[in-house]
Amino acid sequence: MKVAVLGVGRIGAMHAELIAHRADGVSLAGVYDVVEGAATAVGERLEVPVFDTADAAIGSDADAVAICSSTPTHIDLVVAAAEAGKAIFCEKPLSLELDEVDRGLAAVEATGVTLHVGFNRRFDASHAAVRAAVADGDIGQLRQLRISSRDPAPPPIAYIEQSGGIFLDMTIHDFDMARFTTGSEVVEVYATGRVTVDPAIGEAGDLDTVTVLLTHENGVVTTIDNCRQSAFGYDQRVEAFGSAGIVSSENHTSHSTIKRTESGSAGAVVPYFFLERYIPSYISQWEQFASAVRSGNPPSVSGADGRAPLVIGLAAKQSVATNTPVRL
Amino acid sequence: MKVAVLGVGRIGAMHAELIAHRADGVSLAGVYDVVEGAATAVGERLEVPVFDTADAAIGSDADAVAICSSTPTHIDLVVAAAEAGKAIFCEKPLSLELDEVDRGLAAVEATGVTLHVGFNRRFDASHAAVRAAVADGDIGQLRQLRISSRDPAPPPIAYIEQSGGIFLDMTIHDFDMARFTTGSEVVEVYATGRVTVDPAIGEAGDLDTVTVLLTHENGVVTTIDNCRQSAFGYDQRVEAFGSAGIVSSENHTSHSTIKRTESGSAGAVVPYFFLERYIPSYISQWEQFASAVRSGNPPSVSGADGRAPLVIGLAAKQSVATNTPVRL
């Protein structure tokens, strides 16, 4: 399955390389970027064509497109790719506007193409093992879920200003993880937050440290802790508690060596960020996407899965604004 | 320092034995229980006098009394002991009624005796290490705190009916832990809960599975997960996240042996309940109590420390009733 990558910033360039060399069942048809030099650099390194326009990429002989450009461009590209009959991989979030998302999903539905939204964490072996334990009943009836999700360092203020805010930019991954792990929709949101990392984030109208409670349709309560800055590395943990036990995906470490002295034990750091932690999940995501497209099966992360976390995120913003729980 | 124990049910009998044989600097003056046979059994086993009445115990040559009787009897005994000039150790909660608590604290203040409220978890080496790391600035500025606290099995319904509800009976320990670890008072409470363990608990007007958010004066948000039933053992964890790192007290295991086969690794169970987990903390608590009384220093858990969690617990009940955050 040939994939054209649209947008080769940090995340798009990573996808291009994984498609070209690491994932089975996919190959790289070429790359496009609004910044010509970016596209050229990646194209030369990976020895693939560089498309002059997004339309040229979509109109190429690629079987699928990977939409990795800036968020506001996503839906137009989704629509164009759907109309061209291409399978679509789109990075999260689909959009910051719910009606835009709906326009995109309508085009996808009308054309019957596959749309997969890039919630890569579902494909992480550790988090997937948590979901599997829940789904298989290994911990009995699920009661409570905890997600710890903290980035090592905040993005630039310019990025934050256009990000839609922490709930739509960062917590959105955790909203997806909550839906994925519980297998149940969210019906109520209570969120609280403040600025502890950088006053400039607050001046930009955003929060950097938040705690969110989600009540699911099945009664399970999920608690999410987020922070834009984590000195000890990229904190990525999910813990599901049920009537028969508890299952937790713990943080990784950069190596497995432990030193013990009279001061106690000392171990390795937690990997710095998503490139250090999640590459295998991105590879696995590509392989599952390719497999779904080939087989005609529904994608493992659907358009509806892309829409739901946006709804939750908008409710979280409202909850903070009113300091009350918001019913969905 | 000689201690008379008032009330030798499960927890009182444990205290009597720790005072008699395990803790340094204290000895057992005798025991009293409203159930005569209970007192006799413990008295014979530990070879100490059995008092016929609480007054006799308080009026004995004991330097201190340990109030381990049922909650409604606490304040009268506190007052009587205070008036007799005895140092007082009182099990939690002081009372389920705030005005009763205040009556007790007034007597303590008027007489100048030492009152120590039995929040033993502060003396657990693991939780104490979390507090120490926070206080010492090892994790920088504290931002978020997480407490997981789950009992292995619910108490009898008859107990639950008189317990004051999960927030005053069980979460009260976690409210104390939140105040202790953050070093900051609670200013707002949001609580949510339901019944997942036993419908009879709901019929008794109580919850068995709750999640509580506390906002502290210093801005830190604490999240508490409670459940009355935990198949994997007594879940007792505290995790503090700050600007420079994270510090977590993890559950203990009943032994340190790991087996690895083609199925993966298998390790020991988490200790069943407080007798298996917290004996060393109870011993340490007695030693610190004795040391405070001897030196005339303030107790490490004061009467105010006994009152504050009750206020939080009452707010939590109100928050559940109204599904809104409650300001203190």
Place this chain on the structure above:
Amino acid sequence: MKVAVLGVGRIGAMHAELIAHRADGVSLAGVYDVVEGAATAVGERLEVPVFDTADAAIGSDADAVAICSSTPTHIDLVVAAAEAGKAIFCEKPLSLELDEVDRGLAAVEATGVTLHVGFNRRFDASHAAVRAAVADGDIGQLRQLRISSRDPAPPPIAYIEQSGGIFLDMTIHDFDMARFTTGSEVVEVYATGRVTVDPAIGEAGDLDTVTVLLTHENGVVTTIDNCRQSAFGYDQRVEAFGSAGIVSSENHTSHSTIKRTESGSAGAVVPYFFLERYIPSYISQWEQFASAVRSGNPPSVSGADGRAPLVIGLAAKQSVATNTPVRL
């Protein structure tokens, strides 16, 4: 079952206290020590009689004696106690002389009393879980065993000079553990060692850092690492490798708190020495001893179990002297 303790140095005083207060099914009949003040101190603290002579202790109404005096006195006391018909607990080693051991065992056999040799590590929950996994076939056919056993600090040189050397004083515990875990006798010994901790140990004719290979009757090879000084605490680990897996008893830690910062993780120290690590095993040992005596079952650590490690230790000394494997 009433137990008189003979010898209340550090280890005997510990046994006296465990018998008096911690172990079920035993009580303390009294204590004796060649140093009168030592006996008096322990007797007063535990409120039990102090015997004037060992004979008085043996001749008392105690059901059993605990021989915790210096090694050269063990066998005479074993013989006297056997002849008095008392059940016997004897600290390791029984003796440094094989013919002395045999004299003691003959007296025990002739009188039919119970003799239990104090290899407490068998009763440690973690090591016992390793043995259980081996015995239950959880790791299939056992192939290799590893024992890491290192003391925090060397004893005084005066002690070392009378200890019989590291193999009879320290490794003897590991020889027992090898026999216990494998369930198979040792048929060949190869030992190598040197002095790395303190030259005075070498001047006293001893080694302080040794590695020993044991070949068992069933073909399993055990490797033992010993050192008289371990900066990180009391190293006590056993690891059994078999055809279906591996099972390891890991070191304990003094608490369960982990701190993570940009430098990595930091955890608690390993407990300092046997009092910090092995108290529960000593308690369990007393309970199993009492149970064996009461039921008339053979003791869980027999006289033959006391003799075998001495034979292995003598062979280890010879192996070092000749730098060749020694066949038993």
Place this chain on the structure above:
Amino acid sequence: MKVAVLGVGRIGAMHAELIAHRADGVSLAGVYDVVEGAATAVGERLEVPVFDTADAAIGSDADAVAICSSTPTHIDLVVAAAEAGKAIFCEKPLSLELDEVDRGLAAVEATGVTLHVGFNRRFDASHAAVRAAVADGDIGQLRQLRISSRDPAPPPIAYIEQSGGIFLDMTIHDFDMARFTTGSEVVEVYATGRVTVDPAIGEAGDLDTVTVLLTHENGVVTTIDNCRQSAFGYDQRVEAFGSAGIVSSENHTSHSTIKRTESGSAGAVVPYFFLERYIPSYISQWEQFASAVRSGNPPSVSGADGRAPLVIGLAAKQSVATNTPVRL
């Protein structure tokens, strides 16, 4: 730096792919294999030329050759590559014959080319952290070293028959690790072993379960446990004990999720074999090789480092044959 790969069996094909796509600073000049189809398959997949002969590969414009063919062909290729002035990466072992090794090293010395022997484990982040802790004095003066090294499953008997035996084929990696971690040459070897996995291995004149003691020039004793079959996965651990502490590289796990129920905890499996565990070490090795060649610095694993483990392995065979320690 362009590298031609000679021999693209399992390990050579892996190197070709790492050179082509994963390691920085190297590119794949082409491949050769005595089995034409093997070379063609790899060449097509990686889109590089296929050389008809080893000479053609060596004579190409490649800057370096990677010798990954069968062991008996190594030295001829080393000599040819050296005479062609190419930098050489050679898989272990250089040869099973010491005089052949010396012939190869002589050619390398005469021509001044770089020769790097493929002991990849030195480049594993966990093992490297052990070495770093030793070299930096973090554990004080090194006293004892333990290496646990067990393969998941034995190779085919046909392979074993030509392997030179377990010491030269498998333990050779551990001999290198012992020299690397201690930084000290081996002066004496004692080895013992037997057949526990497959009688056919014994019939082929080999052992499958061995324990080896190495005495180093600096007095440190290394113990190595090997087995050709490990049900729990690829066992790869190194533990260094010194006067100030201990440092251990523990096994990895395939994910970081832990499940706790009333039966205890359950975690993930240990990765199956070297492809699952050591890919990052192979990548790092290529990058360090490239860096050494470019800078003219000596390689991090020299020809002498390739020779020494062979000498130790031959001594180990002799030690087993005579059941005595062998002095080097």
